[in-house]
Amino acid sequence: MTNPFTAANRKTWDERVDIHLRDTGEIYPIDAFRNGADILMPIEAGEIGDVSGLRIAHLQCHFGLDSLSLARRGADVTGLDFSASAIEAARALAAETGIEATFVEADVYEARARLSGEFDVVYVTWGTIIWLPDIRRWAEVVASLLKPGGRLYLAESHPFLRQTEQADGKLVVDWTWRTPADAPLAFDEAETYAGDGTPLETQRSYEWMHSLSDIVGGLVDAGLTLEFLHEHDSLPWPHVPMMQQGEDRMFRLPEDVAGPPLSFSLSARKRPRIPL
Numbered sequence: 102m103t104n105p106f107t108a109a110n111r112k113t114w115d116e117r118v119d120i121h122l123r124d125t126g127e128i129y130p131i132d133a134f135r136n137g138a139d140i141l142m143p144i145e146a147g148e149i150g151d152v153s154g155l156r157i158a159h160l161q162c163h164f165g166l167d168s169l170s171l172a173r174r175g176a177d178v179t180g181l182d183f184s185a186s187a188i189e190a191a192r193a194l195a196a197e198t199g200i201e202a203t204f205v206e207a208d209v210y211e212a213r214a215r216l217s218g219e220f221d222v223v224y225v226t227w228g229t230i231i232w233l234p235d236i237r238r239w240a241e242v243v244a245s246l247l248k249p250g251g252r253l254y255l256a257e258s259h260p261f262l263r264q265t266e267q268a269d270g271k272l273v274v275d276w277t278w279r280t281p282a283d284a285p286l287a288f289d290e291a292e293t294y295a296g297d298g299t300p301l302e303t304q305r306s307y308e309w310m311h312s313l314s315d316i317v318g319g320l321v322d323a324g325l326t327l328e329f330l331h332e333h334d335s336l337p338w339p340h341v342p343m344m345q346q347g348e349d350r351m352f353r354l355p356e357d358v359a360g361p362p363l364s365f366s367l368s369a370r371k372r373p374r375i376p377l
């Protein structure tokens with residue numbers, strides 16, 4: 102049975118897709134993409150390396166902008182998302198741009214059952230694991246999708262930043278650092294973070310807080326070895342209103358405001374099977 106929080110989240114994501122497709126800002130630069138631009142953010146663009154010829158599973162692919170960007174770089178990409186509207190939009194964008202990729206509608210936790218074969222890379226970026234109740238089970242799913250020697254690339258908002266809110270021009274810690282699977286944080290938002298400002302009908306969504314040690318520890322316990330863990334001073338969206346967007350599309354805190362790292366990225370490789 103689907104977790105009721107996940108069912109509620111799917112409803113809001115289904116609604117957000119159409120609004121995001123009308124993004125006039127820099128979060129989803131769809132027209133630039135249609136005109137041939139590579140729209141990966143500078144962090145992953147600098148870290149992902151040559152993906153040409155690699156088989157990639159892109160988890161939580163939304164409407165496929167990043168999946169299709171990876172495909173344009175020569176990868177054989179399968180995008181997966183639980184939102185029917187996201188998958189429909191991703192297939193439409195692939196057809197319109199003539200880029201080959203496969204899109205599958207499924208929950209992340211069903212990915213092993215729904216995707217065939219093993220992958221060289223599992224690619225997960227920006228606004229993903231916060232929607233997942235059990236980070237250790239997610240790590241097991243990632244491991245199950247990878248071939249031995251294959252790797253996970255993950256880029257996300259920093260868990261420490263996610264605990265904070267803006268108050269009187271400063272960042273203050275307002276949220277707990279860990280949430281149990283059955284007790285996520287509930288948020289009510291009138292609008293989504295991108296698009297044309299259309300009000301949301303489904304305003305309630307649920308997010309989970311995962312600590313860095315649960316994320317990395319989960320991956321290590323699932324059979325992956327950490328290759329790098331980087332922390333960054335930028336994020337693709339403004340976590341708080343005072344963050345300012347740079348020419349590289351990334352948002353940063355004003356220089357005189359003290360804060361934690363805003364995002365992190367990691368690469369972790371699946372350990373080869375050692376014959377007994």
Ligand SMILES: C[S@@+](CC[C@H](N)C(=O)[O-])C[C@H]1O[C@@H](n2cnc3c(N)ncnc32)[C@H](O)[C@@H]1O
Binds near residue numbers: 210
């Ligand atoms: C912020 S978007 C990710 C955007 C991503 N950076 C990209 O490539 O465009 C989050 C996505 O996660 C999906 N999602 C949330 N929970 C999910 C789940 N349990 N299984 C599959 N997809 C999920 C949503 O439908 C949404 O498309």
